[in-house]
Amino acid sequence: MRTERNLTRLDRVFARLDREPERPAHLDVPKMSRHRIALFAATLAFYLAIVWAVLITSWLVRLDWQVMFFRPYQQWPEIHAFVDYYVVLGQRGPTAVMVAAWLGWRSWRQHTLRPLIALGVSLLLLNVTVGAAKIGMGRLGPHYATTIGSNEMWLGGDIFPSGHTANAVVTWGILAYLASTPRARRWLSALSAVVSLGVGMSTVYLGTHWLSDVLLGWAAGLLILLALPWFEPLISRAESWILGLRDRLYARRGRTEPARVPAGTPVAATPPASEREDAPALEPVPASRSRAPAYLAPGPHTARSERTPVTPAGSRRPPHADRHPRNTAPAARHLSGG
Template sequence: MHRGHRTLLLTATASYAVVAAGVLTTSPLVRLDWHVAMFKPYKQWPCAQGPLDVFVVAGQRGPTAVAALAWLGWRSWRTGSARPVLVLGTALALLNASVGAVKLGAGRLGPHYAHTVGSAELFHDGMIFPSGHTANGVVVWGTLAYLAGRHRRAARVAAGLMAFGIGLATVYLGTHWVSDVLGGWAAGALVLLSLPLLEPFVAAAERRLGRFGRFGQGGGGGQDGRGGQDGRGGRLGGPDRLGARSPPARRPRPCPTRSVSR
């Protein structure tokens, strides 16, 4: 892990800890939460509510995970490598474990279900901190950028804009506090920055799935075993697929004999 990576990882960890501490201690961050929630942006600018209701689906775990897995599964089949699917699966598993544990521990209620003005609304069996939409947007779109072959810089910019927009959209819609979104950004960044450290485990899993790699090689080409295909689509060890018979073998001509005169 190089110095820049280590610095980013420590920064994300510290940011996550600061946001969590701010929520737990009912700091000015919680007062900001209430100020924005009572401002009700969705009532101030109601025309944006419809489009943003659709846009936040880009951060919803189910649709985004299915779409990303479908795309990366196709890439794995084309390249003969299970790594893209394994990397995304690892990222989603780490996201669910880390964010889910904090959600269960905090038990925070969202702005629409808050009881006491000025309270952090913790330990009420809620599931709002950190923002799952935001963290999922960071992880899914960030993982796609992490796996991008060409145009990686553009993919990173697009992933950052998507994650930023999803977080702000949840605040606008009143489904999350500002601190939820800040925690979601930090939680998602921690998962992304942990992916390079988990590459040895991904490589080990890919080696165990060696048969998957052979199946995907060449876009579903040659198979091993009896009746496999050669590179031209014909059957190995049998007649060609059109059923044409092989030409009859030619008999060797007899050698001419010479008569010996006595």
């Protein structure tokens, strides 16, 4: 009796993936619309306003010091352990690995490299822009502040803007940017906003960042997400170049590797080397190594009494001219009288 194997859930998932089209037609690439340009300009103005407010040591700096003296980690110590784990959602290494794994699965399913390339471009922009701002302004954090009430700028620090907050905005916001439907984009946008807001406030709770650092980190991450449509032509060219390079490597490998013969295919007999046209010329064997040809009895086979004696080549016995074959009468000799 024949029994069929029950398909597991993983088998059904892979069977569904095999039926996926080459590239879904409903994937739309965001464009730099007027609405997005207006949001970019407003976010850029907010970014510059935060920097200016810190430079002139305005009310925002005084608020930073008040929050620092409040010491939230001492006010609510019971959530300290949870916040220590939650703030990892803003660290670049773990979050980049998690999001890259998800986008890599989407790239394999949709047969496109755009999600992974878009993630790489956004992280590159994040490292360049936020890193340059950190080094350029050199602000010290709350734990290393030297003068009460000062803005702590250009003192060799690297916390302005907040890298955790900006990374949370970009890393989780790229999921909303690459969403395939408007509904998924709205839900993922709200989720990324909540996660990045929580990461920013976690750094303030732990005392590693000023409140103004978090505000500037939110603006820095949002600027990168809003500017990504300007880099879509670059992403498309990079994808085409990578796929073209892959095709050239496959074509080159196909020319150099021998063709695979399916199992069960009859293979033509190969002619001897001496009969092939491209066979190399055989070198003559030296005479010292040559052997005498083997003696073979002539055919058809005859009785021993009917065979003609043949002296093998290379025999040491000298030939006898007066010998005659067996069963034959010797020739008559001339008798000389005397």
